[in-house]
Amino acid sequence: MSGVIYIVNGPNLNLLGAREPDIYGHETLDDVHRLCEKTASASGLKVKFLQSNAEHQLIDWIQEARKKALAIVINPAAYSHTSVAILDALKSFDGIVAEVHLSNIHRRESFRHRSFVSTRADCVIAGCGISGYRFAIEFIAQQHKNYKNCAILPQLS
Ligand code: DQA
Numbered sequence: 001m002s003g004v005i006y007i008v009n010g011p012n013l014n015l016l017g018a019r020e021p022d023i024y025g026h027e028t029l030d031d032v033h034r035l036c037e038k039t040a041s042a043s044g045l046k047v048k049f050l051q052s053n054a055e056h057q058l059i060d061w062i063q064e065a066r067k068k069a070l071a072i073v074i075n076p077a078a079y080s081h082t083s084v085a086i087l088d089a090l091k092s093f094d095g096i097v098a099e100v101h102l103s104n105i106h107r108r109e110s111f112r113h114r115s116f117v118s119t120r121a122d123c124v125i126a127g128c129g130i131s132g133y134r135f136a137i138e139f140i141a142q143q144h145k146n147y148k149n150c151a152i153l154p155q156l157s
Helices: 029-042 055-068 077-081 084-091 131-156
Strands: 004-009 046-051 071-075 096-101 123-126
Touching: 004 029, 004 055, 004 131, 029 046, 029 131, 055 071, 055 084, 071 084, 071 131, 096 131, 123 131
Parallel strands: 004 046, 004 071, 071 096, 096 123
Antiparallel strands: none
16 A cells, blocks of 8 residues: 555635634645645655545545555544444545544534544544644554554564
8 A cells, every 4th residue: 555645624624714713723724735745744655635525525535545545634524423424435444544623523512522433533633723634644654654563573473
């Protein structure tokens, strides 16, 4: 599997920086993209950075990642709380899944407290702003390194 991480962003995240900045901050999605590229390249990894407002497009990208990516970082935005279809797509993906929310969804309205995606995610980061994407990529890089080290062990014995 190549060293590519799919970064999948859901609805309204294209408005980051302009939309409810008191909750989501002033940084834009371009800032998030730059942060992801910088963090991944520090570990020799690459990112494919994606955003859509359409559920079916997010599902198509997750399915594409099955053949192309070692991990998915996903902020499903409002679909976190509604989409069994996105959960099912993620369940078909064998690599690492990191779920990111800019805001702390547990400190907000009760309908945001449940995320379907969390039942598949290997890690969940909420409330760290755009740094959450950096933490997610660092987690993936660490897991990937551990996995590669383990893969070498049987050959040594
Ligand atoms: C969000 C939290 C969701 O509840 C919300 O619908 C979003 C963004 C976050 O990043 O904090 O659009 O996923």
